[in-house]
Amino acid sequence: MAMAVLATAALTSCGSGSGSEPVASGTVTLSFLTGSDQTAVDTSKALVDAFMKANPTIKIETETRPGGSEGDNVIKTRLSTGEMTDVFWYNSGSLLQALNPAQTLVDLTGDPVLANVQTDYLPVVTQENKVYGVPAASLTGGGILYNRKVYEQLKLEVPKTWAEFMANNDKIKAAGITPMIGTYKDTWTSQLFVLADFHNVQSAVRNFAQDYTAGKAKFATTPAAATGFQHLADVHAKDYYNKGFGSATLDQGLKMLVEGKGAHYPMLSALLPPLLKTYPQTATDVGLFGIPGDDPATSGATVWEPNAIYIAKTTEKLDAAKKFLVFVASPAGTEAVTAAVPPSGPYRIKGSKLPEDALQVAKDLQVYIDKGATAPALEFLSPIKGPSLEQITVAVGSGLTPPAEGAAQYDKDVEKQAKQLGLAGW
Structure with missing residues (x-):
């Protein structure tokens, strides 16, 4: 979700393109297709510049593609027609299977390219036991972004249970500060109470993702999975949201949070780095904790794994392409990225700090990683994500639809998609 959410910028170019000057004799030129959102553009440029400086005989020409479904179609079309760039940036997780990787991507299983990639990351770039990509950026945490100054002022502690979280909201409201920020004008932002709760779902029902994909488990009939919808209803019922939350935008919500006018915002950590130029206090004043569950012993956070860089099977420059991926998946690569884009979470590269x-927020997420208290978002474990979730969560979070009904509506929504994908059990 993270990159799909962020990738809304217009199509731009950050490379030399077809009008580039002739390449010097003995130099290999790689083509690299990346995303058009600012984070992808800045990260890719940092990697390319640092790599070319260290490898003067390899030149990389970069182009960008649109975000969202339009960008997905560009990737699929170019792979199917044999016109893909040598290397490209794309989602990790369940969307990978739609690329038919066995036929379109270079298999990296057992390759030294993967030497520095953390084993926890490998499943999200694996299909049919073959590994295809390396992490392109840092982890993103999903949960509750909170204003640490408000917590300090009111002497609050980070909650480890939902009851403790609601008690904090009561104290914040009593102090005249908005406890919860809602920004339903940007409808996708309403989904976080459901999507970022998956660590708790997996803690309670270990095989939920597998059974859900097979059509055996449903949100409405799995109490742990239905809880995210209940959380939306609970927060609305207590009148914790900001006035006008139905017409508020993401930018307004982030501003409220950083300025301490709102204490909690269910959101992704990757949204914070762009704020630093205008609000440098974002780096220190905003923290992250996972959506609290019922058991403090299983307190943790849901993470959105980094997008990946893959090698197209049609490349005629495999050695150079692999050399670039080795650099991307190295401490030197992550240091180059950090210098250009402050990470919103830890890297999935061994030796990177x-x-x-x-x-x-990155430090907070590192604590969860070190404890082994994270789970990938469901979309990294299952190809099923219904397109109407954000409309359903807006209705539940606005008090228009009961939470149980919202969960049942989402089960119907995903059923359509599962059948379109031809999944067994549906």
Whole structure:
């Protein structure tokens, strides 16, 4: 979800393109297709510039593609017609299977390219036991972004249970501060109470993702999965949201959070780095905790794994392409990225460390990683994500649809998609 959400910028180019000057004799030129959102553009440029400086005989020409479904179609079309660039940036997780990787991508299983990639990341770039990509950026945490100054002022502690979280909201409201920020004008932002709750779902029902994909488990009939919808209703019933939350935008919500006018915002950590230029206090004043569950012993966070860089099977420059991926998946590569794009979470590269001045949300997420208290979002484990979820969560979070009914509506929504994908059990 993270990159799909962020990838809304217009089609731009960050490379030299077809009008580039002739390449010097003995130099190999790689083509690289990346995303058009600012984070992808800046990250790709940092990797390419650092790599070319260290490898002067390899030149990389970069082009961008649109975000969302339009960008998905560009990738699929170019792969199917044999016109894909040598390397390209794309989602990790369940969307990978739609690329038919066995026929279109270079198999990296057992290759030294993967030497520095953390084993926890490999499943999200694996299909049919074959590994195809390396992480292109840092992890994104999903949960509750909170204003640490408000917590300090009111002497609150980070909650480990939903009851503790609601008690904090009561104290915040009593102090005259908006407890919860809602930004339903940008409808996708309403989904986080459901999507970022998956760590709790998996803790309670270990095989939920597998059974859900097979049509055996449903949100409405699995109490742990239905809880995310209940959370939306609970927060609305207590009148914790900001006034006008139905017409508020993401940008307004982030501003409220950073300025301390709102204490909690269910959101993704990747949305914070772009705020630093205008609100440098974002780095220290905003923290992250996972959606609290019922058991403090299983307190943790849901993560959105980094997008990946893949090699198209049609490349005629495999050695150079692999050399670039080795650099991407190295501490030197992550250091180059960090210098250009402050990470919103840890990297999935062995030996990479967050800088001392890293965003607080990245440090908070590192603590969960170190404890082994994370789970990937459901979309990394299952290809099924109904297109109407954001409309359903807006209705539940606005008090228009009961939570149980919302969960049942979502089960019907995903059924259509599962049948379109031809999944067994549906």
